[in-house]
Amino acid sequence: MGEDDYHMGMELETEHSGYHEVRIVKDLSKRLFYCKGDGSLDDGFEMVSHPGTLSFWHSQKRMLTSLSKRLIKAGVRSYDTSTCGIHIHVSKDALGGNFHYYKILTLLNREFVLHMTKRRNGNLDQWATPLSDSDNKAASESPRMYRRYMTVNRGENTFEFRIFRGTLHVPSIYKNLEFVHSVIEFTRNASIEECTPENYYLFINDKTQYNHVRDYCQQQEERAIERRAAEPSLVS
Numbered sequence: 233m234g235e236d237d238y239h240m241g242m243e244l245e246t247e248h249s250g251y252h253e254v255r256i257v258k259d260l261s262k263r264l265f266y267c268k269g270d271g272s273l274d275d276g277f278e279m280v281s282h283p284g285t286l287s288f289w290h291s292q293k294r295m296l297t298s299l300s301k302r303l304i305k306a307g308v309r310s311y312d313t314s315t316c317g318i319h320i321h322v323s324k325d326a327l328g329g330n331f332h333y334y335k336i337l338t339l340l341n342r343e344f345v346l347h348m349t350k351r352r353n354g355n356l357d358q359w360a361t362p363l364s365d366s367d368n369k370a371a372s373e374s375p376r377m378y379r380r381y382m383t384v385n386r387g388e389n390t391f392e393f394r395i396f397r398g399t400l401h402v403p404s405i406y407k408n409l410e411f412v413h414s415v416i417e418f419t420r421n422a423s424i425e426e427c428t429p430e431n432y433y434l435f436i437n438d439k440t441q442y443n444h445v446r447d448y449c450q451q452q453e454e455r456a457i458e459r460r461a462a463e464p465s466l467v468s
Contacts, residue, residue: 233264234288238326240409241283241390245316245398247276248308256306260299264292276308276316283321286413286441293402300400308400316398317351317359318405320412321390328420333386334372335419337363339427340383340395347429347452348411350397360394406444414442 233239244265246253254267257279265279284292310316327333342362345351351360360383363371371378377385385392396408418435419427433449436442 233282234285236287237285237413238323239283239285240289240323240412241281241321242279242405242409243319243321244279244281244310244400244405245276245318246279246303246308246310246400247313247316248306253277253303253306253308256302257299260302261295264295265299283323286409289406289409290441293406296402296405300402300405304400310398310400311404313398314355317355317394318396318398318408320393320396320408321387322393322412322416324389324391326416327391330372332416332419333384333391334369335422335424335427336384336415337368337372338365338424339415339419339429339432344429345383345395348448349395349408351395352397355397356395403444403447407448410442410445414439414445 254277257265257267264284265281267277267279269277310318327336340362342356345356345360345362346353349356356362359381361379361381362383363379367378371382371386374386377387379385381394383393383395385394393412399405399408414436415432418432422431436446436449439446
């Protein structure tokens with residue numbers, strides 16, 4: 233879907249299965265999503281999209297909003313579970329080779345991933361473990377998948393970003409899509425030394441295609457300031 237850029241597709245895991253909920257996805261998304269079972273879920277289904285460019289996904293906000301509202305009303309859950317995540321697949325040709333992949337793995341250290349995805353430490357280690365630098369380098373140089381349960385694995389046809397906590401909140405879905413796209417674009421021309429969260433924040437600051445991820449970063453910073461202000465002072 234879309235021809236202006238490389239493509240991204242998502243796998244959105246949910247709990248609360250039922251034929252009626254699957255029909256909601258099929259009908260409201262006009263078959264942009266299809267549903268399948270997943271062994272990691274207790275009793276739910278996974279919504280798998282066809283791939284689209286970032287601008288295509290931005291054009292689908294009305295549909296995603298209607299779909300989210302209907303699923304939540306029907307009792308479908310994603311965020312408040314221990315089983316659900318969102319995996320975003322990206323076209324292999326979106327990355328400029330092994331070194332580009334290595335820069336992405338380097339940027340996505342544990343602290344940064346936890347900050348950007350709201351994953352819990354335990355869930356992150358279970359489904360999308362950040363690796364050591366030596367393992368990141370080995371993974372980037374391997375022609376095959378190095379580990380399945382790592383932050384970004386190399387599949388046969390796509391790179392899979394596995395880091396996100398499940399959600400049916402539409403702004404969060406867009407934040408995740410924009411985060412993947414912006415990470416790829418930021419690391420494309422950055423040196424390995426420049427691949428830091430601080431430089432990433434500067435990169436997205438004035439780019440309108442990343443409004444959701446920029447808003448998320450600003451909200452997180454405001455909350456951090458409020459928490460620090462609420463802490464009791466140690467100065468007598």
